[in-house]
Amino acid sequence: MMKILFMNSSPNREGNTYRIGEELLKDKEHDVLQMADYRISQYGQVFDDDEIKDVLKKIDECDVLVIGSPVYWYTVSGMLKTFIDRLYMLPEAETLRGKKLYLFAQGSAPNQDTVKSIEFLSNRLSYLMGMELKGVVTDSLDGKEILSKMKIEN
Template sequence: MSKILFMNTSPNENGNTFRMGTDYLRGLNYDTLQMTDYKIYQYGQVYEDDQINEMFAPITAADTLVIGSPVYWYSVGGMLKTFFDRLYMLPEAETLRGKKLYFFAQGGAPSKEAVDTIKYLITGVCRVTGMKLRGFAVGALELNKMVKPE
């Protein structure tokens, strides 16, 4: 049995993304990482109170990541995008290699182009980090059909 970590990347800790994730994972044993609990600066900004390295403790402990994001401006939310931007130069990103990823995004009927953009980003992140994409959904209907982590 794998250890599952749900990463809620919405700025609203109890909003639609969180609710969709908890509904999707109902009946499974998992931990939750709220990205709003961490201060993560943009790529290229260096401040002493940056907490991106602290995020890797729960991420490293998990075998499976379930990442939920709102759809903002035709792509994933800024918190997740900043996390992905920062991964590029962090040696801790190596801990993602081999992890299973189930990704979902929620938003008000995003266009086909938005869905294509999000899919392109997520598959690219998996290619670069070595994560294995096991599920991808945009919207509650697709999420309800997505296979659940084991």
């Protein structure tokens, strides 16, 4: 059985992103990684208390990574974007290679440009990190489209 990790990249630990992720994975054994619990420095500004390697250790233990994000200013959350930015030239990011990736983003009626931007980001992330992109869905706050379109394999 594949080990599934749900990465909630919302600063709201139990908000809509978390709720949708839990509903999506309700019949599957999974762990939750709350990005709000970790301090990840901006690219080029790494501080002693940076915890990106702790996040990567948790990801290393999974086979399937399900990333959930709210849509803020027409893209994924700053937390998720900072995490992705930091993967560049970080040797520990090699742990992502071979993982199955699902990404969903929910927000208040994201427009087509937002959808394209998030799809592009997901495609580039999976390609550059050697991951297998299994699904990307962007939806409104209720997450109905995410729940109907995204099927997590295990």
